[in-house]
Amino acid sequence: MRRCVPALVLAALALAGAVPASAADDALSLWRENRLLVAEAALAATPKPYFQLDFERRRIALKTRALVLFEVPIEEYGLWGRRPAIGPTAIERRDAFSRPEIRPGEEKTQEKLDEQILELADMPTAYRIFLAGGVEVEVLSVVEGRWQRLRQRARLWRWRLSRPLVTLRQRRERREATTVYLVLRPADAQRIYWSFFEGLDGILVPPR
Numbered sequence: 001m002r003r004c005v006p007a008l009v010l011a012a013l014a015l016a017g018a019v020p021a022s023a024a025d026d027a028l029s030l031w032r033e034n035r036l037l038v039a040e041a042a043l044a045a046t047p048k049p050y051f052q053l054d055f056e057r058r059r060i061a062l063k064t065r066a067l068v069l070f071e072v073p074i075e076e077y078g079l080w081g082r083r084p085a086i087g088p089t090a091i092e093r094r095d096a097f098s099r100p101e102i103r104p105g106e107e108k109t110q111e112k113l114d115e116q117i118l119e120l121a122d123m124p125t126a127y128r129i130f131l132a133g134g135v136e137v138e139v140l141s142v143v144e145g146r147w148q149r150l151r152q153r154a155r156l157w158r159w160r161l162s163r164p165l166v167t168l169r170q171r172r173e174r175r176e177a178t179t180v181y182l183v184l185r186p187a188d189a190q191r192i193y194w195s196f197f198e199g200l201d202g203i204l205v206p207p208r
Contacts, residue, residue, distance in 0.1 A: 044064075050062075050064070051200060052205065055205060060188075072188035074183070078181045081176070083178070083206055084204055089202050090199065092131065093129075094127060120191065126139060126189070131202075137182060138181045
Protein backbone atom coordinates (compact mmCIF):
# COMPACT_ATOMS: atom_id res chain seq x y z
CA MET A 1 0.00 0.00 0.00
CA ARG A 2 2.84 2.39 0.84
CA ARG A 3 4.25 2.01 -2.68
CA CYS A 4 0.93 3.22 -4.11
CA VAL A 5 1.04 6.48 -2.11
CA PRO A 6 3.46 8.41 -4.39
CA ALA A 7 1.39 7.63 -7.46
CA LEU A 8 -1.85 8.59 -5.72
CA VAL A 9 -0.35 11.82 -4.37
CA LEU A 10 0.96 12.79 -7.81
CA ALA A 11 -2.39 12.08 -9.40
CA ALA A 12 -4.19 14.19 -6.77
CA LEU A 13 -1.74 17.07 -7.17
CA ALA A 14 -2.07 16.94 -10.94
CA LEU A 15 -5.84 17.19 -10.66
CA ALA A 16 -5.49 20.12 -8.28
CA GLY A 17 -3.09 21.86 -10.66
CA ALA A 18 -0.17 21.81 -8.20
CA VAL A 19 1.88 19.59 -10.53
CA PRO A 20 1.78 19.86 -14.34
CA ALA A 21 -0.08 16.94 -15.90
CA SER A 22 2.95 16.03 -18.02
CA ALA A 23 5.20 15.91 -14.95
CA ALA A 24 2.69 13.72 -13.11
CA ASP A 25 2.46 11.40 -16.12
CA ASP A 26 6.24 11.13 -16.29
CA ALA A 27 6.49 10.39 -12.59
CA LEU A 28 3.77 7.75 -12.82
CA SER A 29 5.51 6.15 -15.79
CA LEU A 30 8.78 6.03 -13.86
CA TRP A 31 7.01 4.51 -10.86
CA ARG A 32 5.40 1.81 -13.01
CA GLU A 33 8.71 1.08 -14.74
CA ASN A 34 10.45 0.78 -11.37
CA ARG A 35 7.82 -1.65 -10.11
CA LEU A 36 8.21 -3.72 -13.28
CA LEU A 37 12.01 -3.78 -13.03
CA VAL A 38 11.91 -4.84 -9.36
CA ALA A 39 9.48 -7.67 -10.12
CA GLU A 40 11.47 -8.88 -13.12
CA ALA A 41 14.80 -8.68 -11.32
CA ALA A 42 13.51 -11.10 -8.69
CA LEU A 43 12.28 -13.62 -11.28
CA ALA A 44 15.25 -13.26 -13.63
CA ALA A 45 17.65 -14.12 -10.81
CA THR A 46 16.93 -17.83 -11.39
CA PRO A 47 16.86 -19.87 -14.62
CA LYS A 48 13.19 -20.74 -14.11
CA PRO A 49 10.85 -19.52 -16.86
CA TYR A 50 8.23 -16.92 -16.05
CA PHE A 51 5.52 -15.10 -17.96
CA GLN A 52 4.62 -11.46 -18.43
CA LEU A 53 1.01 -10.48 -19.03
CA ASP A 54 1.31 -6.89 -20.24
CA PHE A 55 -1.95 -5.09 -20.93
CA GLU A 56 -0.16 -1.80 -21.53
CA ARG A 57 1.82 -3.20 -24.48
CA ARG A 58 -0.89 -5.75 -25.34
CA ARG A 59 1.61 -8.62 -25.19
CA ILE A 60 2.01 -11.97 -23.42
CA ALA A 61 5.55 -13.28 -23.16
CA LEU A 62 7.36 -16.30 -21.75
CA LYS A 63 10.80 -15.35 -20.46
CA THR A 64 13.84 -16.68 -18.66
CA ARG A 65 16.55 -14.46 -17.18
CA ALA A 66 14.85 -11.46 -18.84
CA LEU A 67 15.21 -13.06 -22.31
CA VAL A 68 12.03 -13.52 -24.33
CA LEU A 69 11.44 -17.15 -25.30
CA PHE A 70 8.31 -16.26 -27.24
CA GLU A 71 5.78 -13.44 -27.32
CA VAL A 72 2.22 -13.22 -28.66
CA PRO A 73 0.00 -10.17 -29.21
CA ILE A 74 -3.30 -9.60 -27.39
CA GLU A 75 -5.85 -8.92 -30.12
CA GLU A 76 -8.48 -7.62 -27.70
CA TYR A 77 -9.09 -7.58 -23.96
CA GLY A 78 -11.59 -6.50 -21.34
CA LEU A 79 -11.07 -6.02 -17.60
CA TRP A 80 -13.64 -5.71 -14.84
CA GLY A 81 -13.46 -5.37 -11.08
CA ARG A 82 -10.62 -4.45 -8.80
CA ARG A 83 -7.70 -3.05 -10.77
CA PRO A 84 -4.75 -5.38 -10.10
CA ALA A 85 -1.43 -3.92 -9.04
CA ILE A 86 1.61 -4.03 -11.27
CA GLY A 87 3.96 -6.69 -9.93
CA PRO A 88 4.46 -10.42 -9.34
CA THR A 89 1.74 -13.03 -9.76
CA ALA A 90 1.50 -16.78 -10.46
CA ILE A 91 -0.78 -19.29 -12.15
CA GLU A 92 -2.78 -21.03 -9.43
CA ARG A 93 -4.77 -23.28 -11.74
CA ARG A 94 -6.26 -23.52 -15.21
CA ASP A 95 -9.06 -25.41 -16.87
CA ALA A 96 -8.25 -29.09 -17.04
CA PHE A 97 -7.62 -30.67 -20.41
CA SER A 98 -8.81 -34.25 -20.80
CA ARG A 99 -6.75 -36.60 -22.92
CA PRO A 100 -7.97 -39.89 -24.42
CA GLU A 101 -7.82 -42.63 -21.80
CA ILE A 102 -7.24 -46.36 -22.04
CA ARG A 103 -9.99 -48.13 -20.13
CA PRO A 104 -9.17 -50.98 -17.76
CA GLY A 105 -8.97 -54.23 -19.71
CA GLU A 106 -8.59 -52.45 -23.04
CA GLU A 107 -5.68 -53.61 -25.17
CA LYS A 108 -2.76 -51.16 -25.15
CA THR A 109 -2.07 -51.05 -28.86
CA GLN A 110 0.43 -48.64 -30.39
CA GLU A 111 -2.48 -46.72 -31.89
CA LYS A 112 -4.04 -46.25 -28.45
CA LEU A 113 -0.72 -45.16 -26.97
CA ASP A 114 -0.18 -42.68 -29.79
CA GLU A 115 -3.57 -41.11 -29.04
CA GLN A 116 -2.34 -40.26 -25.54
CA ILE A 117 0.64 -38.31 -26.83
CA LEU A 118 -0.51 -34.70 -26.89
CA GLU A 119 0.83 -32.18 -29.35
CA LEU A 120 0.56 -28.42 -29.60
CA ALA A 121 -2.26 -28.75 -32.13
CA ASP A 122 -4.27 -30.73 -29.53
CA MET A 123 -4.35 -27.84 -27.05
CA PRO A 124 -7.63 -25.95 -26.48
CA THR A 125 -8.25 -22.50 -27.94
CA ALA A 126 -10.69 -21.39 -25.21
CA TYR A 127 -10.09 -21.87 -21.50
CA ARG A 128 -9.66 -20.08 -18.17
CA ILE A 129 -6.51 -19.34 -16.18
CA PHE A 130 -6.69 -18.34 -12.50
CA LEU A 131 -3.92 -16.07 -11.23
CA ALA A 132 -2.89 -15.31 -7.67
CA GLY A 133 -4.71 -12.42 -6.07
CA GLY A 134 -8.14 -13.34 -7.39
CA VAL A 135 -7.56 -12.63 -11.10
CA GLU A 136 -9.59 -14.85 -13.44
CA VAL A 137 -8.55 -14.77 -17.09
CA GLU A 138 -10.81 -16.13 -19.81
CA VAL A 139 -8.97 -16.84 -23.05
CA LEU A 140 -10.91 -16.75 -26.31
CA SER A 141 -9.73 -17.09 -29.89
CA VAL A 142 -10.20 -14.97 -32.98
CA VAL A 143 -12.83 -16.63 -35.13
CA GLU A 144 -13.27 -16.63 -38.89
CA GLY A 145 -16.53 -16.15 -40.74
CA ARG A 146 -19.27 -13.57 -40.41
CA TRP A 147 -21.65 -15.57 -38.21
CA GLN A 148 -18.86 -16.84 -35.98
CA ARG A 149 -17.69 -13.28 -35.42
CA LEU A 150 -21.23 -12.13 -34.64
CA ARG A 151 -21.63 -14.92 -32.10
CA GLN A 152 -18.35 -13.98 -30.45
CA ARG A 153 -19.38 -10.30 -30.37
CA ALA A 154 -22.61 -11.35 -28.66
CA ARG A 155 -20.66 -13.46 -26.17
CA LEU A 156 -18.38 -10.55 -25.30
CA TRP A 157 -21.34 -8.22 -24.87
CA ARG A 158 -22.94 -10.77 -22.52
CA TRP A 159 -19.65 -10.85 -20.63
CA ARG A 160 -19.70 -7.07 -20.20
CA LEU A 161 -23.38 -6.89 -19.25
CA SER A 162 -23.03 -9.68 -16.69
CA ARG A 163 -20.13 -8.04 -14.82
CA PRO A 164 -22.29 -5.91 -12.45
CA LEU A 165 -24.10 -9.08 -11.34
CA VAL A 166 -20.76 -10.77 -10.77
CA THR A 167 -19.64 -7.80 -8.66
CA LEU A 168 -22.80 -7.99 -6.53
CA ARG A 169 -22.25 -11.71 -5.95
CA GLN A 170 -18.65 -11.10 -4.93
CA ARG A 171 -19.73 -8.42 -2.47
CA ARG A 172 -22.22 -10.81 -0.89
CA GLU A 173 -19.41 -13.34 -0.61
CA ARG A 174 -17.16 -10.61 0.84
CA ARG A 175 -14.38 -11.09 -1.66
CA GLU A 176 -12.77 -8.98 -4.32
CA ALA A 177 -11.75 -10.34 -7.69
CA THR A 178 -10.74 -9.23 -11.15
CA THR A 179 -12.15 -10.83 -14.30
CA VAL A 180 -10.42 -10.49 -17.63
CA TYR A 181 -11.02 -11.75 -21.13
CA LEU A 182 -8.29 -12.05 -23.72
CA VAL A 183 -8.82 -12.61 -27.44
CA LEU A 184 -5.83 -14.28 -29.08
CA ARG A 185 -5.13 -15.91 -32.40
CA PRO A 186 -6.01 -19.63 -32.17
CA ALA A 187 -2.40 -20.81 -32.53
CA ASP A 188 -1.30 -18.30 -29.87
CA ALA A 189 -4.02 -19.45 -27.46
CA GLN A 190 -2.85 -23.05 -27.88
CA ARG A 191 0.78 -22.04 -27.37
CA ILE A 192 -0.09 -20.25 -24.12
CA TYR A 193 -1.96 -23.28 -22.76
CA TRP A 194 0.92 -25.56 -23.79
CA SER A 195 3.57 -23.41 -22.05
CA PHE A 196 1.82 -21.81 -19.06
CA PHE A 197 1.62 -24.55 -16.43
CA GLU A 198 0.18 -24.37 -12.92
CA GLY A 199 2.63 -22.82 -10.47
CA LEU A 200 4.38 -20.74 -13.15
CA ASP A 201 5.44 -17.37 -11.73
CA GLY A 202 4.85 -14.21 -13.68
CA ILE A 203 4.45 -10.45 -13.82
CA LEU A 204 1.15 -8.66 -14.32
CA VAL A 205 1.19 -5.23 -15.95
CA PRO A 206 -2.34 -3.77 -15.85
CA PRO A 207 -3.48 -0.98 -18.16
CA ARG A 208 -3.05 2.60 -16.99
